[in-house]
Amino acid sequence: MNLKTRLFAGASALVMAGTLVATAIPANAAPPPSLGTIIGGCSGQQSVAKLKVVATGLGIDNTMQNTKISLKAVVGGEGTCNLGAGPIVPDVGSFKASLTGFASCNTALLPPPGGLPPNGKFGVSFAAGLVKAQAYTRIASTDGTYNADVVGAHGMFTKGPLAGADVDGTLYQNPTIKDKTVPGGAPPAAFLGPFGAFLGVDVNGFDSGQIGASCLAGASAGIVFYNDGHGATLAIPVPDPTAITMTLVGDGPSLLEAYGLVGGLADATGLTFSIY
Numbered sequence: 001m002n003l004k005t006r007l008f009a010g011a012s013a014l015v016m017a018g019t020l021v022a023t024a025i026p027a028n029a030a031p032p033p034s035l036g037t038i039i040g041g042c043s044g045q046q047s048v049a050k051l052k053v054v055a056t057g058l059g060i061d062n063t064m065q066n067t068k069i070s071l072k073a074v075v076g077g078e079g080t081c082n083l084g085a086g087p088i089v090p091d092v093g094s095f096k097a098s099l100t101g102f103a104s105c106n107t108a109l110l111p112p113p114g115g116l117p118p119n120g121k122f123g124v125s126f127a128a129g130l131v132k133a134q135a136y137t138r139i140a141s142t143d144g145t146y147n148a149d150v151v152g153a154h155g156m157f158t159k160g161p162l163a164g165a166d167v168d169g170t171l172y173q174n175p176t177i178k179d180k181t182v183p184g185g186a187p188p189a190a191f192l193g194p195f196g197a198f199l200g201v202d203v204n205g206f207d208s209g210q211i212g213a214s215c216l217a218g219a220s221a222g223i224v225f226y227n228d229g230h231g232a233t234l235a236i237p238v239p240d241p242t243a244i245t246m247t248l249v250g251d252g253p254s255l256l257e258a259y260g261l262v263g264g265l266a267d268a269t270g271l272t273f274s275i276y
Contacts, residue, residue, distance in 0.1 A: 036276035039165065043270035045079030046250040047071050047095065048201060049173070051103070059245035062218040064102050064109040069118055071097035071249065074199050079251075081126070083133075083161055083273075090124045097122035099139075105215035105244065107142050121158075133160030135167050149173055149212075149254040150268050162273055169271040172254035173247045175211040176201045177238075179226055202226060203248055205255035212256070214240045 049071045051060050060067055073079075073095040080087050101118035102111035111117060119138035125131060137155025155167040179202040202224070213221035223237040248255075251270035 036274040038272050038274045039084045040082040041270060041272040042079055042081040043251050045073060046077030047073045049247045049249050051245055059243035060103050060105060061243045062106045062216055064104040064111060067103040069099040088126050090126055091129060094125040133162055134158055137167055149256045165273045165275055167271060167273060170268045171249050171251060172268040173249050174208045174255045175244045176203055176246050176248045201248060203255060208255050210240050214242045215244045218242060
């Protein structure tokens with residue numbers, strides 16, 4: 001089975017998590033089109049990935065370090081999947097993924113000899129737990145745009161109705177920070193994008209750009225503003241971090257591109273499941 005989805009997101013996000021993760025695969029070396037029979041896929045999912053460098057417990061920066069990535073779909077971000085028998089929505093809170101491997105904001109770096117890009121497994125259930133699926137996956141490529149805001153994933157289902165099927169696809173990754181402010185009123189439509197409801201994290205495209213730039217440079221690129229998750233900034237600026245500890249993952253346009261911070265608009269495709 002083949003999964004084509006963006007960075008990380010719900011089932012989509014199942015595959016990889018890594019904000020700006022660098023891999024041993026050349027930029028633009030996206031997974032090839034499926035040569036088999038596509039039997040399903042997932043789209044419309046959103047997940048928050050938490051990144052922690054194993055040696056320090058801190059977030060990733062512009063050096064290559066062994067990193068642990070944990071991923072979980074946001075409430076309301078479960079998306080829709082097709083397991084070969086029509087659309088089905090994953091159970092709320094059922095999607096979880098855990099990956100370990102070498103990652104960096106600097107996509108020009110490669111893992112050390114013997115080191116691997118982030119890889120691991122994800123699990124998700126459907127129909128109130130009656131149907132469960134588990135797969136192993138790895139980050140297979142980056143797209144070469146701003147801090148690798150879109151990544152490719154590849155893997156295979158090992159348990160469940162799709163056992164033996166390949167998983168491929170692409171996901172976006174938007175650097176983000178926690179946002180504990182309370183949203184006020186209906187957000188402007190221009191800021192909704194693919195996100196919709198308040199997620200509890202800052203998903204402002206310009207803030208994401210500053211966070212990513214700081215991580216890549218290893219020095220602060222300015223300041224970010226906590227906001228209500230839809231671009232309405234508050235008055236209190238906070239220092240722009242030089243390491244990334246969280247990233248929002250999903251399929252569709254990345255915020256960095258949607259807000260004009262990167263040339264062109266390249267959507268993350270989501271996941272596809274295929275049999276060869």
